[in-house]
Amino acid sequence: MDLETLARSVSEWLKGTGPEADIIVSSRIRLARNLAKFPFLSRADEGIRAEIENQVKDRLLGIKKFGPITYFPIDGMAQLDRQMFVERQLISRELSEAKGARGVAISEEQNLSIMVNEEDHLRIQVLRSGYELDACWKQISQLDDELESQVTYAFHEHLGYLTACPTNVGTGIRASVMLHLPALVLTKEIQKFFQAMHKMNLTVRGMYGEGSQAMGDFYQVSNQTTLGRSEEDIVNTIKTVIPKILDYERNARARLMNDNRRGVHDQVSRAYGILKTAQTISSEETMQLLSNVRMGVNLGLIDDLEIPQINELFIFTQPAHLQKIRKERMESAERNVARAAYLRTKLIQPDEMN
């Protein structure tokens, strides 16, 4: 798979399939792993980094169980392509902006991505559409076992897996779900949701992880602790809370529809109208309007759009994707015009365009 194919492809996790896909966009588990024979990256010079990449790369390409794997070196990759990888959630901003030998191994469906030389030597990620934490866990365990049969991980018999940052020591696991919570935002209950998550030792972040702003009413909920509990335990904590979150959001949606169906329909319908007619539009406004439209489809207020189409638009209207599609670098103002044109093309049916 080359970069251009990747930029045009639709990742499996965007397909809008899987359980609870009206609220749970995707499920994700990542493991932080380090190789015993190399120092942590904070103490690794460029030579060591290169050696890590070198040793790991071939083993990653050798994984057979999950279909063909492609390894993309990030060092030397154009900024636009790195940003495209970030927008698709295949790599972190940190990996994109780091220096030196580093890269990412990606499966064809883009469910699997293994970052090399991010904060740890290896960051193994499995990402799936909908509520699929169990499937993620099953797949990532297999992958982890396969890798562990080939390399020796840094492991301490009392502490568990050793990681660059103490917060990851132990299991090195972070399990998360990406939630679409527009009704909790509209009913101003989202703060209550934050507090509830905090009390349960769960972290809430924006779409692009640590430090990223919540955009388009998307929130990532993940575990905080990785030490002293089993991986299954940690995944189960998230699984315990998910039905409650689904209830919160669904109740809020039902209340909105009950108390102010017309107002909700109006907001959703106008959002759709603006997306179809704007001549220039920012990424932030696009996210917000798409969020309204996504809720509208889920509430049965819009019937000529499907969730997968909207999920795709969230990604393909982002700056790097837009530039990849247009095959040119564009400044922010040009992007806003290109984004509006792209949205019109995708949202207006041929027989509306006379």
Added chain:
Amino acid sequence: MDLETLARSVSEWLKGTGPEADIIVSSRIRLARNLAKFPFLSRADEGIRAEIENQVKDRLLGIKKFGPITYFPIDGMAQLDRQMFVERQLISRELSEAKGARGVAISEEQNLSIMVNEEDHLRIQVLRSGYELDACWKQISQLDDELESQVTYAFHEHLGYLTACPTNVGTGIRASVMLHLPALVLTKEIQKFFQAMHKMNLTVRGMYGEGSQAMGDFYQVSNQTTLGRSEEDIVNTIKTVIPKILDYERNARARLMNDNRRGVHDQVSRAYGILKTAQTISSEETMQLLSNVRMGVNLGLIDDLEIPQINELFIFTQPAHLQKIRKERMESAERNVARAAYLRTKLIQPDEMN
């Protein structure tokens, strides 16, 4: 012509024809006249009012030159119908809300309306689409002459026509044009325009005359003085200033298109999108969005709408018209829903509605 036919008909002045119709919606001249043998209305009891109406009514119905005339008594008319007359500019708010015997005579095309027992015994109005002050003046003079051949006006050889309010003494004439000035509003030059009009002793008002707010970027410019100058002089003062106003607005439009074509196109296009998709919308927002769309059509940015359609929407989306069309009384919230539905029906082409 009955009330229901009137409510559904399109007045000639809305047709968007006539010179400079991109900016000048309509031209209007009115004359204030009183009958010599009756006291001014401030000193007229109900009996005198009724007698005035009685004497005048038959003479108005007898006018032949301008096609069939219908006389609508306003006393006893339902509030909704009175409001509908105000929205169409056939009567003033004052006549609508006054008490006692009063009415209005209207020609078929609604160019001609003669209010009986408003502030003066007679308020004769001619209203035409586009820049047609000369045609208005010609028609109203004929009408005035015809009436004067049948009744004796209160007239003083030095002062001229005597009127209830001293500001109308002399000619009793008010000549005005209704201007659509969206670009002067957008470029924030509208205050400069107000000042220029003020210096020339011209008055600027909103769409519905004295005390009405400017809505939808519509402004009525009219003369202040009526004494000591001939009618032609007064009409000419307005005619002198019109080319300058047209220049102001057209320059502002050209500058907007030159400096920020994309931004203007975006605003216009979104306004059209919202009007097509809103599920509830206030009268004020409708006026503002229609104003943007009207400018968009005039600038060639929207090509599937015509000015007459938009002019009609300005009137038919107003509260009383909306209720007349739906044949039911509606509260404000219901009207907003009905208005949005009406706009969608009128603006969405059949093949867009799948």
